[in-house]
């Protein structure tokens with residue numbers, strides 16, 4: 388048994404979990420009229436209600452004891468002060484510095500990182516203002532109207548999600564597009580819709596070695612040069628966001644048009660850096676800085692609030708409670724409305740790449756459940772699809788319901804309907820509906836007793852499915868910034884409890900390496916004896932159909 392499982396704090400939670408197993412959320416609400424107030428708070432503009440989680444005051448006390456025993460807040464302080472808490476890569480973890488609007492000095496190896504961060508923000512402002520004011524023009528002296536971000540993973544999902552979320556704040560005549568996949572249709576279909584004279588490509592890659600991104604960027608450059616004809620025009624239409632000067636220059640992008648960031652910014656935590664350039668191009672630099680402000684508000688709360696009031700700490704502990712003690716293997720992220728439709732995919736990477744680990748910081752294989760599978764989709768659509776399993780399946784599926792209260796695009800009663808559906812789902816998941824109520828309802832509808840006996844059990848909802856609801860007044864940059872930062876810190880907390888490195892991603896490497904080994908074998912000749920039998924059979928199927 389690991390030190391963690393063996394610890395008194397963990398053991399206390401196991402026996403508390405055994406007591407809580409038979410407790411129904413509906414009873415907890417009936418017993419405690421103050422429950423909603425007790426287990427909710429408003430921080431940085433977000434109202435978060437976690438009263439529909441399977442917790443009591445004792446649960447939180449026991450979880451806080453675990454946090455103390457695991458040194459979560461000491462690790463938080465280490466992160467905020469620039470210590471190299473990403474030990475397997477020997478790096479600091481400083482996405483919080485990128486949005487440190489207070490400019491409080493933060494040192495890495497004794498050097499304050501804030502001046503460099505502010506210099507890049509200044510460069511982003513100069514560039515985006517020049518584009519928006521028509522001082523940066525394309526090769527035919529026309530204004531830029533379309534921005535194409537070419538990047539993948541952390542260099543794609545964050546800016547893509549934020550641009551969608553804040554689309555109602557896009558500057559007039561600025562369009563933004565994202566190309567990530569190596570599948571040729573991704574870029575080919577987009578380029579068909581664009582005018583090279585008015586298109587700006589942002590090649591976004593921390594390492595500038597990623598196969599998909601470089602291949603797509605080369606395809607974009609060929610397409611551009613087919614129209615523009617002269618290599619000299621590339622500088623007006625291609626900029627790079629990277630940490631790798633040499634590779635950017637080798638690609639042929641003028642390093643004057645390169646926006647830098649640093650090794651202490653993890654890919655999946657990088658939207659706050661120059662990786663956010665497409666966001667700034669789309670909504671303006673002021674909007675981008677408002678996003679940083681929102682995240683900073685949440686950072687300051689996480690950094691300074693008492694443990695009992697500290698929202699990311701509490702939510703991260705509840706994630707551990709659900710995963711490690713109740714065996715919940717997934718977390719459903721359910722934003723209501725389509726603007727945040729990409730949030731589940733974004734958080735899927737943020738959480739699963741961070742906490743999808745099975746070896747602890749001391750190099751030992753863990754014997755407890757770590758990160759959950761994060762998935763989800765926009766409501767109300769999901770209600771007509773996968774919610775069935777949440778309501779009547781056999782698994783415990785914690786869910787987060789998220790919505791902006793007011794819409795930028797009011798239309799009749801639609802926003803009220805959206806919110807009523809969100810509330811109905813959290814309530815139905817919590818309360819359920821027992822057999823007696825089902826039978827009474829069927830009797831009132833005048834149904835035959837035989838039908839009632841046969842069908843009623845299928846109409847029973849056990850309820851007791853935990854959820855957290857996050858509401859904010861409107862989809863502003865500040866609200867979205869605070870929301871994402873809340874999740875980032877929640878992921879941090881769970882990782883700190885599990886004693887894992889949430890900031891490396893070695894799991895991404897093996898597949899990349901093998902893809903490199905397999906590339907020469909795709910489509911060229913029959914393969915025998917080089918790979919496993921299944922891979923060879925598949926390669927040979929590809930070969931047969933290759934043209």
Ligand code: G6Q
Nearest residue numbers: 540541542592593594597654655
């Ligand atoms: C994120 C991961 C990964 C990374 C991509 C793109 O934390 O490391 O998703 O962002 O592999 O990497 P580059 O930005 O280096 O192209």
